[in-house]
Amino acid sequence: PKKKYTVSGRGGTAYSPALEYFSKIPTIDGVIYIGDMDCFEDPSEIKKPNYPVLWAIIGDQKPPVPWGHKTKIIIKIKF
Numbered sequence: 587p588k589k590k591y592t593v594s595g596r597g598g599t600a601y602s603p604a605l606e607y608f609s610k611i612p613t614i615d616g617v618i619y620i621g622d623m624d625c626f627e628d629p630s631e632i633k634k635p636n637y638p639v640l641w642a643i644i645g646d647q648k649p650p651v652p653w654g655h656k657t658k659i660i661i662k663i664k665f
Contacts, residue, residue, distance in 0.1 A: 598626030601650055602633070609635050618642055620659070625650035 599621060608614050616638035622645040625632075629650045639654035649656060 598624040600627050601625060602627060602631065605632065605635050605639070608637065616640065620644065623647040623649050 601619065604619070605617070608617050614637050617635075618640045620642040623641065623643055624647060627650075632651050634651070634653050641649035641654050641656045642659050643649065643656060644659045644661065
């Protein structure tokens with residue numbers, strides 16, 4: 587309880603590296619990207635892959651690009 591933690595990052599997500607990585611896998615059926623959709627890279631530089639992408643959105647932001655399928659994840663916390 588008294589331990590201090592250091593937080594780093596918090597600047598958005600770079601989506602291109604993961605999408606490019608999965609593009610090299612010949613047997614991929616699709617990718618589900620879960621997150622708040624906060625993006626720090628220029629959306630025009632995110633290339634549409636040859637496989638389907640599902641943007642699973644937590645929060646109120648839109649996906650970084652207009653292509654792909656979208657679904658919203660709603661988290662309810664009870665105390």
